[in-house]
Amino acid sequence: MSQSELPELGEDRTLLLVDDDEAFLRRLAKAMEKRGFAVETADSVAGGRAIATARPPAYAVVDLRLEDGNGLDVVEVLREKRPDGRVVVLTGYGAIATAVAAVKIGATDYLSKPADANDIISALLSDGEEMPPPPENPMSADRVRWEHIQRVYELCDRNVSETARRLNMHRRTLQRILAKRSPR
Incomplete structure (x- = not known):
């Protein structure tokens, strides 16, 4: 997805990234800023909830398992404060039950790690009508x-x-x- 494809983001380009993997969080934040998002980051459930309450973003990417709890707690606050927001849940430990739970409480999509910035943007901007394309380089x-x-x-x-x-x-x-x- 190139820079020219970003107008579909709209006026509000605020993005909250919540992940306790510091290196991944930094890389993803930099990649999303290059694609036109105004990024805020948090490395815990408490930090994510605080930002979601104070400045609810239009978009969010939340890791499911965080050191201080479950990322779904952040998703609930985001849904409460910004019902029109689009939330993607990431996890390194994918399971159907957690995917269903994430979508039931309002996540737009659910991706397994490792997910790159283009996969995440596609999930954030999808309208949910069509199936996403299969990954180009799936893990063996x-x-x-x-x-x-x-x-x-x-x-x-x-x-x-x-x-x-x-x-x-x-x-x-x-x-x-x-x-x-x-x-x-």
């Missing part, structure tokens, strides 16, 4: 599996034994997987 099945294992490993505070137990996997098998580089 091996990469999806590796991402899932990494996520569970992080949620278990990098405890190999606990991660193996939760994944119903032998500890040594998990150690071999963790020692390898990520698949493409």
Whole structure:
């Protein structure tokens, strides 16, 4: 999506980004500013709720899992303060149940990480009538599996034994997987 395609944004180009991954948040904020958005960022549920209450944006991108709680709490405040706003929920741990919950409380769309700025803009600006195009570079099945294992490993505070137990996997098998580089 190029700069010339942005007039469909309208007058209010305010965008709230809520994510606890600092590097991702900075990159996404810079990319969205280049595309004409007036960006505000928050790295927690509390920060996102505060901005949503004080200055409700026209657009928002909210991570589902944040260190201090659930991003859906921010979505609820956004819906309450700005019913016409468009909200996209992002997560590195996609599941159908959470996608349904996000849409039920008012999210416009739901994307799995890693999502780039163009995917996010397409989701923010879609009218919901047509299906979005499939991603140009979808993750391989091996990469999806590796991402899932990494996520569970992080949620278990990098405890190999606990991660193996939760994944119903032998500890040594998990150690071999963790020692390898990520698949493409």
